[in-house]
Amino acid sequence: GQNIDQPTEMTATEGAIVQINCTYQTSGFNGLFWYQQHAGEAPTFLSYNVLDGLEEKGRFSSFLSRSKGYSYLLLKELQMKDSASYLCAVRDRDYKLSFGAGTTVTVRA
């Protein structure tokens, strides 16, 4: 199984940078995903890492270290619309996802 930890809440100012950490313990690693979920809505895919290193997609970047069981999601140039929950999910060899409890990010003006 998977044990996935991420902070419960983070607050940042519009225009700033926020880094959301995720640590995991897994019996079979086959990729790590980050999803964004606005209140009352469905999760939507943000990023995917399967090899060590940084993946950049516009204002969002995600990093993975498989040896440390560690990932982070970096949100740059924060906007009010980035206020949401961010879910870290680890995929196993059977292609099933295990999710962390999510990190609620609040962006203040």
Next chain:
Amino acid sequence: IAGITQAPTSQILAAGRRMTLRCTQDMRHNAMYWYRQDLGLGLRLIHYSNTAGTTGKGEVPDGYSVSRANTDDFPLTLASAVPSQTSVYFCASSDGSGGYNEQFFGPGTRLTVL
């Protein structure tokens, strides 16, 4: 239809009643999943299906059953609802053909069992 649809959007149900949550996707994805989302616990996998005709148990399968008669539909049934099944239920699908194989989620069903 575009993507994944779920029905109903929300439902209040008396304990002991039977309830089926519907999920339909039009992306011809092979794999489908049912999750429940509870405050502080995140998304937990209930049941999944890697392809039509097959199903498997996830992390929290007790009290739930599923079927996968065709590619598009993946209904979730609560045979006799209990208050602990009050939750938001999300259906998801993925194509299983390589690439990211990310899961796409439906809009969710908010279920309250009294």
